[in-house]
Amino acid sequence: MIAERLLVDAAATEALGARLVGLLSVHRGGVIHLCGPLGAGKTTLARGLLRALGVVGPIRSPTYTLIEPYEINGVEVIHLDLYRLAEAEELFGLGLDDYPPERCWWLVEWPERGSGYLPSATLTINLERLSAGRRARLEGQATLIAACDFDRE
Ligand SMILES: Nc1ncnc2c1ncn2[C@@H]1O[C@H](COP(=O)(O)OP(=O)(O)OP(=O)(O)O)[C@@H](O)[C@H]1O
Ligand SMILES: [Mg+2]
Numbered sequence: 001m002i003a004e005r006l007l008v009d010a011a012a013t014e015a016l017g018a019r020l021v022g023l024l025s026v027h028r029g030g031v032i033h034l035c036g037p038l039g040a041g042k043t044t045l046a047r048g049l050l051r052a053l054g055v056v057g058p059i060r061s062p063t064y065t066l067i068e069p070y071e072i073n074g075v076e077v078i079h080l081d082l083y084r085l086a087e088a089e090e091l092f093g094l095g096l097d098d099y100p101p102e103r104c105w106w107l108v109e110w111p112e113r114g115s116g117y118l119p120s121a122t123l124t125i126n127l128e129r130l131s132a133g134r135r136a137r138l139e140g141q142a143t144l145i146a147a148c149d150f151d152r153e
Helices: 010-019 021-026 042-053 088-094 142-147
Strands: 002-007 030-035 067-072 075-081 105-109 123-129 134-140
Touching: 002 010, 010 021, 010 042, 010 134, 021 042, 021 142, 030 042, 042 067, 042 075, 042 105, 042 123, 134 142
Parallel strands: 030 105, 030 123, 075 105
Antiparallel strands: 002 134, 067 075, 123 134
16 A cells, blocks of 8 residues: 655654554564655654654764664664665674564665665655655555554644
């Protein structure tokens, strides 16, 4: 199933991220691919999700460390930013085995850089820059999309 949302500003992008909490309460883990060009809003969306989960303090993308783990209210999440991954094999050095997607949620910016070495996506979110705002396109099983309650405005 594909769902589309127009995000008029950064607050709308964060709010979409916050909606994903519904998904995290239905499944113990999974992989969310955050796609789109530089500045599309991937980190903003991840921040909205992490804030809604209860993470306090600054949330920046792990641009240099590539991985930032969180454990909050019994939910394990890793935020990956693979933009600076020189080759996909480098993923082996990140200790990802400690975060199996069966019991941990992965938020992956630039998943295409880890292509062939990442678990497949439970949900893919494509962000596209418009002249003003962004368009989000979500792809996943209908039950997953429904768990996010996307049709509630
Ligand atoms: N819907 C939106 N409308 C307008 N601006 C937005 C929207 N969503 C996010 N932004 C803004 O876009 C800028 C880039 O956002 P962000 O850093 O989240 O992008 P990114 O996709 O993570 O970039 P990168 O590829 O560098 O990791 C920020 O200033 C953010 O506030
Ligand atoms: Mg980012």
